[in-house]
Amino acid sequence: MSEYFGQLTERMSRFREEVLRAKPKVCAERAVYTTESYKQNLDKPVILKRACMLENVLKKMSIFIEKDTLIVGNQASENRAAPIFPEYAMDWVIKELDEFEKREGDIFYITEETKRQLREIAPFWQHNTTKERGLAAMPPASKVFYDLGIIKAExxxxxxxxxxxxxxxxxxxxxxxxxxxxxxAMMDSLDLTDFKNLKKLYFYQAILLVIDATSAFAKRYADLAISMAEREEDSVRAAELREIARILIKVPYEPADSFYEAIQSMWLVHLVLQIESNGHSLSYGRMDQYLYPYYKKDMDAGIITEESAVELLSNLWIKTLTVNKIRSWSHTQFSAGSPLYQNVTIGGQTVDKKDAVNPLSYLILRSVAQTKLPQPNLTVRYHAGLDDRFMKECIEVVKIGFGMPAFNNDEIIIPSFLEKGVKEEDAYNYSAIGCVEVAVPGKWGYRCTGMSFLNFPKSLLIAMNNGVDPKSGLKVAAGVGHFKDMETFDDLQKAWDVLIRDVTRHSVIIENACDMVLEEDVPDVLCSALSEDCIGRGKTLKEGGAIYDFISGLQVGIANLADSLAAIKKCVYEEKTVGREELWNALMNNFAGPDGERVQNLLLAAPKYGNDDDYVDLLVTEAYRSYIDEVVKYPNTRFGRGPIGGTRYAGTSSISANVGQGLGTMATPDGRKAYTPLAEGCSPTHAMDKNGPTAVFKSAAKLPTKEITGGVLLNQKVTPQVLEKEADKMKLVALLRTFFNRLKGFHVQYNVVSRDTLIDAQKHPEKHRDLIVRVAGYSAFFNVLSKTTQDDIIERTEHLV
Incomplete structure (x- = not known):
């Protein structure tokens, strides 16, 4: 913990330790109760079936109140246990039951009884899940891209x-x-002779069911707290339990009147949303803005102190870590570290364009620093008027070395929103969602990013091979010829343009197939009810109920594409040190033998992205333009159904997909060997950025950032020593201001940890249990990551500020 920010209270320190000691397990309760409810309600419209499911789970699942907590609510039968969501997929669950404990990373423990329960319900879900219907909905010509790993949307x-x-x-x-x-009121106004209103009726009935179920869920905890208070020998704890009961009898059904009530209300609903649907990146929004009135009121009245407020916030962060999610192993490679990406946003501007930092902003920083956990994901909204005092406080948190906070830039994000039709008051109220993606809380539809992962380097290889995937030998696109016959670099650029536009169209088809099935199969009732204006429109989020609905896929391996194009241009077409056939053969043979090594060395010596070199930076900007110009042509499935937008844009927040997609990608013309990680986000390839952080910032800023509204993820790594002196901290502040104010960068985040520490943690994990690293747009405990992902982080370039 950081001495600068003080220490956790004794009880929160105990609670943190208790949660960290909890083994991640697999919990069958939700799966069992979901199956039970689905069987009982087969005749109901799907929206009511979903509501009945949630009602059944909340009524029957195990609940408990930990000894040291002041905030209550659990997702599964034990803290850090991961529920199974059988309606989405069961095939991988059954297939991997005996492998969860044997994984290289993201290990989950499972009992034989849990295995038995899951195997028992599995037959009901055979050919009856969202995954199976989603895969069946993909046209064969598009599904081949999914099967080959060129486009992933698992x-x-x-x-x-x-x-x-x-x-x-x-x-x-x-x-x-x-x-x-x-x-x-909306239900009473329906004219049911209009058949379209029948669907709205079912939606409204479902909302009433889940609101009542959530209120009853809160009262279960109230009853438990009362019964525990009656048995509690410690009078102080008994009083705390009675207060917990009082609060949960009131919220979240009634309005909150205090800081404590507000946090408990938010947490319980946040939890139910996770139980309803385990989609990750469910975020808290601008917490320092909406919680501040409660904090100020209680401070003014003497009800709370700064210390007690920090304790409640720390309690919330520990509870946030109790939520867990298990993914298939293939999906885990895209989300290493079991992240939930539950983002908290602070700072930024008010709707009247003033600095939004308030005393609670500082307390959130302090509480996150004291707790030092990978959840929540903390983001600071930067703007030109953010004062140095707050910036320095942020750097003190960065210095602790657990990858937080990340910084998003108002100076580029707000104008990008305004250009897309977002109202000014909403644009100024945006928050980070998940990693680095952004949206307006309560008014935006699902998947502001993360619709699919498109492998740029693999696409380049296919473009060079006349539309044939070189690894499988399958023809996946028309192509315009083979690289061996491309006499000019312009020929290659044209081949890329044709291929990537075709691949982009297939990514849209795959995304639409997924969205169509999600809309029909698994509508989320509570989440829709809490998003404007689903109630007013009588539509779920997937049907077009949100005010805004913009989405993006994620493009993986941007730096590899940049470096590959530059290497080909330089070595093949300008200096002619490598022949076209020679290069192709070297790629197919993974640079084996003396000739292959010679080719690889020449490719590695070519200009590299991340060094402020227009030669390479502008090549990738032009290549990326082909994707951006193509993807904006295609609306999403909500277009014309209510929301503003309903369109797509680009995004680079590739989480740990660079590792997973690299494992399926052959050698590339940048000199990268086959089946090794790709570059992550828009960050340079490891060790290829030689000219320091300013050069990296300048390269990243040349990307069409304003059009990559899905997030421009930039990871930087510095050693702890470079932030020891006050002058060095101010250098980092100045560097950030230059990146955001002058260069209009979108995002940056820092790993402050030495290479030696990471290597020692890999060798002696027991000595580094609390080591947290920034993986991509999120942080994770280093020890839970696979060795491949650990190696990828170790190899990142270390900069001096």
């Missing part, structure tokens, strides 16, 4: 959507009671 059809923040401020202010009353 997470879309094996779990819920999320990538969203609901309006927790509105929930606290009005309570679920207000949503219930609005729903009743």
């Amino acid at each position: 997470g879309n059809i094996t779990s819920g959507d999320a990538h969203i923040a609901v309006d927790y401020g509105r929930l606290m202010k009005y309570g679920l009671k207000d949503y219930r009353q609005r729903t009743l």
